[in-house]
Amino acid sequence: MVSSLALGCARQCCRLRKTPIRPYSSTASGTSVFSQPKDAEYLYSAVSPPTLRRLHGLPEIIVTGRANAGKSTLLNAILGRRDLVMSSKKPGKTRMLNFFQVGPDIGKLVLVDSPGYGARGRPEWGSLFDYYLRRRTECVLSWISVSAALMRARASRLRRVYILFNSIHGLNEADKMMLRDLDTRSQSWEGNKWTFQAVLTKADKATQTDAPDRIAKIREEIFEAAPTCLPPIVTAAGLSPPFGITEVRNSIAEACGIVD
Numbered sequence: 595m596v597s598s599l600a601l602g603c604a605r606q607c608c609r610l611r612k613t614p615i616r617p618y619s620s621t622a623s624g625t626s627v628f629s630q631p632k633d634a635e636y637l638y639s640a641v642s643p644p645t646l647r648r649l650h651g652l653p654e655i656i657v658t659g660r661a662n663a664g665k666s667t668l669l670n671a672i673l674g675r676r677d678l679v680m681s682s683k684k685p686g687k688t689r690m691l692n693f694f695q696v697g698p699d700i701g702k703l704v705l706v707d708s709p710g711y712g713a714r715g716r717p718e719w720g721s722l723f724d725y726y727l728r729r730r731t732e733c734v735l736s737w738i739s740v741s742a743a744l745m746r747a748r749a750s751r752l753r754r755v756y757i758l759f760n761s762i763h764g765l766n767e768a769d770k771m772m773l774r775d776l777d778t779r780s781q782s783w784e785g786n787k788w789t790f791q792a793v794l795t796k797a798d799k800a801t802q803t804d805a806p807d808r809i810a811k812i813r814e815e816i817f818e819a820a821p822t823c824l825p826p827i828v829t830a831a832g833l834s835p836p837f838g839i840t841e842v843r844n845s846i847a848e849a850c851g852i853v854d
């Protein structure tokens with residue numbers, strides 16, 4: 595049902611000539627980094643700005659979205675694990691930035707889970723996410739000295755922010771504010787460059803008849819708020835087997851510059 599839903603959305607999208615966002619398809623093939631679920635490991639949690647670490651120069655991606663959007667469930671599906679990342683049907687489960695390493699030995703990339711924003715979020719969670727983005731965007735030291743260049747090479751590199759929206763609930767004002775903010779920040783000419791991409795979650799909850807319209811509307815709203823947002827990926831991470839996860843893995847591999 596879900597694949598016909600995505601197909602329906604793709605067709606719907608082609609008909610909407612005014613909507614420049616097309617269904618995401620990546621040619622990257624670096625997904626073997628996700629092929630060994632046992633290589634995924636919890637690294638640490640940042641509970642407040644002073645506890646945020648720089649790690650060891652691995653490329654990094656982070657998920658954001660309203661509380662209960664499905665961030666932690668999506669990360670488990672990407673990692674091929676059931677409960678490495680804690681999820682719950684109660685909104686507000688994730689309360690820190692949780693870091694997970696992917697790949698053998700010291701790992702090839704880092705995935706970061708974050709607390710939800712919006713009515714079920716808390717101001718301190720928003721401040722922590724904001725601080726994370728600022729630290730991961732800024733240059734570590736001046737470019738003038740050699741040691742600065744070395745330090746920069748060792749700093750964690752944020753490559754992409756994934757912003758999640760529930761396919762049924764669509765976007766609210768908090769989502770649009772977040773999109774606008776990401777649009778502005780990602781285009782800053784200073785510091786580390788990163789991109790951002792939408793992921794539509796819980797697509798299994800939409801009925802086949804109304805899903806294409808719902809998803810086309812969300813696509814348009816995303817584009818209006820954030821024209822530089824990369825095309826949304828439709829997912830159902832809670833399904834067995836999950837749907838749309840290969841596309842998300844491809845996108846992460848591409849963002850992190852990982853090729854097989």
Ligand SMILES: Nc1nc2c(ncn2[C@@H]2O[C@H](COP(=O)(O)OP(=O)(O)OP(=O)(O)O)[C@@H](O)[C@H]2O)c(=O)[nH]1
Binds near residue numbers: 661683710
């Ligand atoms: N039907 C369905 N349910 C899902 C899907 N993804 C997540 N869920 C459910 O949605 C609820 C919230 O999922 P989480 O992954 O904890 O959401 P979150 O965004 O991490 O939530 P917070 O940490 O509270 O911000 C859980 O009950 C999940 O099982 C999906 O694709 N389909």
Ligand SMILES: [Mg+2]
Binds near residue numbers: 665667680681688707
């Ligand atoms: Mg969570």
